[in-house]
Amino acid sequence: MTALQAYIDARGGDAAIAVYDRTTGTSVSVNGSAEFPTASIVKVDVIAALMLQRQADGESLSSQEKAWAEAAITASDNDAATALFRAIGGRTGLTAANRTLGLTETTVSSSWGMTTTTVDDQVRLLTTVSDTAGPLSSANRTLLQGWMAGVIDEQRFGVTAAATADASAVYVKVGWLDLDDEGGLYATNSIGRVVEDDHDWVIAVLSDHNQSLGSGKTLINGIVTKAMGLLRSSAG
Secondary structure, three states: OHHHHHHHHHOOOOEEEEEEEOOOOOEEEEOOOOOEEOHHHHHHHHHHHHHHHHHHOOOOOOHHHHHHHHHHHHOOOHHHHHHHHHHOOHHHHHHHHHHHHOOOOOEOOOOHHHOEEOHHHHHHHHHHHOOOOOOOOHHHHHHHHHHHHOOOHHHOOOHHHHOOOOOOEEEEEEEEEEEHHHOOEEEEEEEEEEEOOOOEEEEEEEEOOEOOHHHHHHHHHHHHHHHHHHHHHHHO
């Protein structure tokens, strides 16, 4: 995918994308192991960690935990995410869960939004939490994916640029962060899945050093559109 690498390099190179088609096994990764701050995409990871903890205790999420989780995903509620992060035991709890989830390139911060990750790790996370043979129960997979399908309009960009009229399901979680230590530049991220009749695309796109949130959105929308155009063309 030299054309995709060139596309990213021409726009500053401060971005990465990984795509994995669970149906065909096709995959692409550009800057796959480059580290970026997660911002709010880590909320998917936090909720998966809580689900794993409750399963280990033979329990389900409480009604309060479900309400927090839904708010954290669908509207990216930060207070709800903080409550969930505390519930799992913070940095220690998420780090332990990530071992179960197969993440090897994610470093958890005590300030959850400053956790760092890679696109390759995010594809691993999304594949694991939606796998029928994975560690999450069927009920918990349904809950998590339902929330990611119900994200509000202003929180739908990046991965959603991959969706065509043929998509039967679109799951997404975005995140952005004003990096004060970098002069106010933005990290802008999107992770999710686009399911079609003949494809099940798992997608992660991460970026930083964006001049604004708007330019970050434009960048990752463009990267996803470019990547999917190349993949669909090569698939015939």
